[in-house]
Amino acid sequence: MKSITAKGKTVEDAVIFALEQLHTTREKVDITVMDEGKKGLFGLFGNRLAVVEVTVxxxxxxxxxxxxxxVVRGMNVDVKVEKQINGKEVTFQLIGEDIAVLIGKRGTTLNSLQYMTQLVANRYATSYLQITxxxxxxxEKRKQILANLAMKVANQVLRTKKEVALEPMPSYERKVIHHVLxxxxxxxxxxxxxEPHRHIVIAPA
Known part of the structure; x- marks a missing residue:
């Protein structure tokens, strides 16, 4: 974490100097005023500079x-990450060989990676970020599988007039089922x- 202590005739002067040294802008830093300074008699005697600590x-x-x-490299999987940012939605796409290890059975490993990565992101975010x-x-492949499953089970429910409970799945996968039907x-x-056993029930209306 980059941090600098700066002095100036005023607090504002000290902050501006610190921002110049850090090559950043005010909205990207935390500012702590350590000493507001003091203007001496006639501006000559007893002057004390303002002191601030500015942290990126x-x-x-x-x-x-x-x-x-x-985490991924700790699993001995060599990947690169491509990210796409759309407002508060951020997608990390893992690219490389042996990525099946990162997906796991029905995406369980990938879901765990996503959950933990989202926790880390929102630990530092000022507003909630949706991480994928x-x-x-x-x-995308899983989304199509879920859509097909939803239609298949819906037809079964209409035929038998009996509700069907699906296997537990994370909230964003449940949303796919809800949306399709x-x-x-x-x-x-x-x-x-x-959670973590929350699931969808498909039933006759």
């Missing part, structure tokens, strides 16, 4: 990316259970 804030996206890379961690475009007026979907 940690970037939540950079911290999240560094954490993700450290993907590998080999698994998320939202326009089917003969079907209703709702979530049941507690």
């Amino acid at each position: 804030k940690k970037c939540p996206i950079e911290e999240a990316e560094n954490y993700l890379l450290s 961690v993907d590998a080999g475009s698994y998320r 939202s326009k089917n007026k003969q079907i209703q979907t709702y979530s049941a259970g507690s």
Whole structure:
């Protein structure tokens, strides 16, 4: 973490000097006034300079990316990370060989990586960031699998008139099921259970 202590005739002068030294802007730092300074008699005697400590804030996206890379490399998987930022939504795409290890059975390992990376990002963020961690475009493939599953189970429910509980899945996967079936007026979907066993139930309307 970059930090500098600066002095100036006024607090503002000290802050400006510190920002110039750190090559950054005011919104990217935390400012602590250590001494507001004092203007002496006739501006000549007893003057005391203002003192501030200016610290560059940690970037939540950079911290999240560094954490993700450290964990993945700790698993002895050589990858590079491409990130896409869309407002408060950030996607980290893992690219490399042996990424199947990072996905795990039905995405369980990837989901854990995403959960922990999101915790790290939001530890430093001033407003909530939605983090997605993907590998080999698994998320899009999984989305299509879930959509097909939703339609298949919905047809079963309509045929048997009996509700069906799906396996537990993370919230963003449950949203896919809800969305796919939202326009089917003969079907209703709702979530049941507690994390990490929360699941969707598909039932006749």
